[in-house]
Amino acid sequence: MARKTAKKGKGAPANAGKKESMLALTWKQLIRNKMAVAGLILIGVMAILAILAPVIAPYAYDKQDLYHTFLGPCREHWFGTDNLGRDIFSRILYGARYSLSIGIAAVAMSLVAGVSLGALCGFYGGKLDMILMRVLDVFQSIPGMLMAIAVSATLGPGLRNCIIALSISSVPGYARMMRASMLNIRDMEYVEAARSVNARDGRIIFRHMIPNAMAPTIVQATMGVATAILVAASLSFIGLGVQPPAPEWGAMLADGRNYIRDFPHLVMFPGIAIMLAVLSLNMLGDGLRDALDPRLKN
Amino acid sequence: MSKSESKRLLEVKDLTVQYLTGEEVVEAVNGVSFTLDRGETLGLVGETGAGKTTIAKSILRILPDPPAKVAGGEIFLDGEDLLHMPESKMRTIRGKKISMIFQDPMTALNPIFSIGDQIAEVIRLHEKKLSKKAAYEKAVAMLEMVGIPGERYSDFPHQFSGGMKQRVIIAIALACNPELLLADEPTTALDVTIQAQVLDMMRKLKEELGTSMILITHDLGIVAEVCDKVAVVYAGEIVESGNLEAIYDHGSHPYTKGLFGSIPDIEGEEKRLSPINGMPPNPADLPEGCNFHPRCPYATDACRKGKIPFTEVAAGHLVRCVQAQKGEF
């Protein structure tokens, strides 16, 4: 026991120093890629706007003004107002909080579950792998959207349940990807080398294998955030996601669809917001894929 | 003049190839010149990254462009300028007049076609008038020439061992009876006993068909066995060239000597090897003067300045070294 803690104490600082410079390398590679930088800036700006929404937003997101409904973009209301006279610009800003946090939280949850399951399956193989992978196959055989609908219908609508629904449906994808990279890395000589100097399974998995197996999964996750935002929007659109008056972008689309002929700006602005978020995350993901490839780091 | 022209097959003059990667220019090949007569075999010897493969690929004009760029020099095959030839004409030369064998026999064959079909395809690509049946017959003949029974025409690559696959690749390379064969480490991936078979076969074929060959290798033993003359390549330059005797018995460049000193002698009694100190230079940052001077035990100030020219120390034996200039060997 004492030995174990001693080991941790020694390992941690060296580990921290090393991780940073590896990150720095990746970062250097990433900022060389113009598309990735553009994506990063765009998503960064959206995140800042979401955080600062209460400061920036000219109106409260749920403040109704029934005298000024369906206003087009004007000086007082940059993006116009909706059917209840709420300021669309303010709602988009607040909506970023919902949409982005749904996307990130859902991906984070499914990433943790998927990576651990995949790493276990890939490392140990055998019966454990067989059983876990068959279970995940069952999950994967249900289309993601259908799964999310079923889960949120069961758990009931709302932000938290929406996140759970989204994350469950994407666990198998991450698990499979992780398992495949782990299987590749399991045969590398450095894993054997670690074993020959008495490293235990846990150390081999966490220190030697997962960091080297993560790259494709990280890229997938970046793009997964975009997918999650889209699915969350669809869930809200059919009324199973975040509930009104919360200004989730998908919910705004759903609300605005009745007026699309006469007042297209009701759906246009949330649509553009979704599109920009998805686009910037995809650009970032593409850049990350290149930056994380150790072969390109010379 | 006309007599020597008909004898000479290939002439490479001052070939310079650069790789442009991001900010830096990597000088992969610097002013390489050599000639090759009909029926002759030249060994290009050197270490990883010396530029041997780049030389071969620029003769065939299959360098990836970008990042690679032929920055200067001329290559003549039968008096025809290869570097300034239109791509359409070059296509008729590749495979027909010049063909290349790559190092890895495992990945050079398409796994979903039978080996016979792969040979026949190459034949028909270059002899369009040939009927299917004639191409088939020729492919069978090629297989038998490299020592594979013709009945195995319809077998697939996975049914062959590494040595057999390399024979198939050689059969494909020789299918159109090329005048020049570029062999890039053709036996490096093979076991010694299999390597012996393949080298034996290549030597016999060379005698039968009179093909000229450039053999790229790092193994001085193979060169001794197969080649007529040798060019030692270091950091993109030929540092010494000559016939076998010149290099093996009177090798003069410190790098050539170092290479021989690094090989454990299978018959000798020496207890310790005498390796070359240091590492090959970074091709993006070559040293001033002789590329080898930082590792050379005999380096003097004269080695650190300017380009070192060739000195002909004996007929046909060229050495790029200051010592040789002074006649100190």
Add this chain to the structure above:
Amino acid sequence: MVDILEVKNLKKYFKINSGQLHAVDDVTFSIQKGKTLGVVGESGCGKSTLGRTVLHLLESTDGQIFFDGEDVTHVDAKKLRKLREKMQIIFQDPFSSLNPRMSVSTTIAEPLELSGRFGKAEIGSLTDQLMDTVGLAPRLRNSYPHELDGGRRQRIGIARALALEPDFIVCDEPVSALDVSIQAQILNLMQDLQEKRQLTYIFITHDLSVVRHISDDICVMYMGQMVEKSPSKELFKNPLHPYTKALLSAVPVPNIHKKQERIILKGEVTSPVNPPPGCRFAKRCRYAAEGCQAPQNLTEVSPGHFLACHRYQEID
């Protein structure tokens, strides 16, 4: 002299779809402390599997392994950890044997850390010493493997293997991936280390000139079996097994005045999956006769020279 390692009738079979793959079949040898046993053979002959089985990186199927006089064939986890501090391995490929995300010093320090015997400061100074021992400049401490060339990477692998001061090292083709000039540097380093530290090596390679240079004894493997074992000089002067003869004759010699008679092997290679008893080389052997279908026992034909061929007196 004491035998530091003794291996008796070691077998390692792999279960595959079509049956049992006999990767190592009934191999027996011993090594004295401070000596080098070269293991030569072509790809797939089981030489790497042999090295890994001796180190317990692979579970042996049958047979016995003695280390320092103690039977270590079957050991529990605790014993194994102790054993591994005494037995180490240097890998072939300096590109895949190092974790690309660990710096030079972290890689070398890992065995020290894992042993739990040293404090942090001690690990730091030991790492520096090790880097010095194998000829790595101190400025490379925080470099990553991809920034270094093959020779330097192989030096990291050697330093990692030396970290816990083992007595015995399995060297699995440690110079095959390197250029000749670098190869010579590494071979010299390994010889110096052996002298200074009284190391015992099993040197696995397919390169016959390298193995002759570094080994005291050589054993030749073919398809999982040991066909000949002899002191190194004796083997090259007087090879007796037809396979050894063919192998030696096939090596291209960098000497233009010595044209040797080459034995070109013909015939099919016997599959190591469920092989029939008897000599596995018989199908390619030009001296093959009836008795070759029977198992060939390793017999001592002259002091220290062992051979698994019953016809050696008739051939030649």
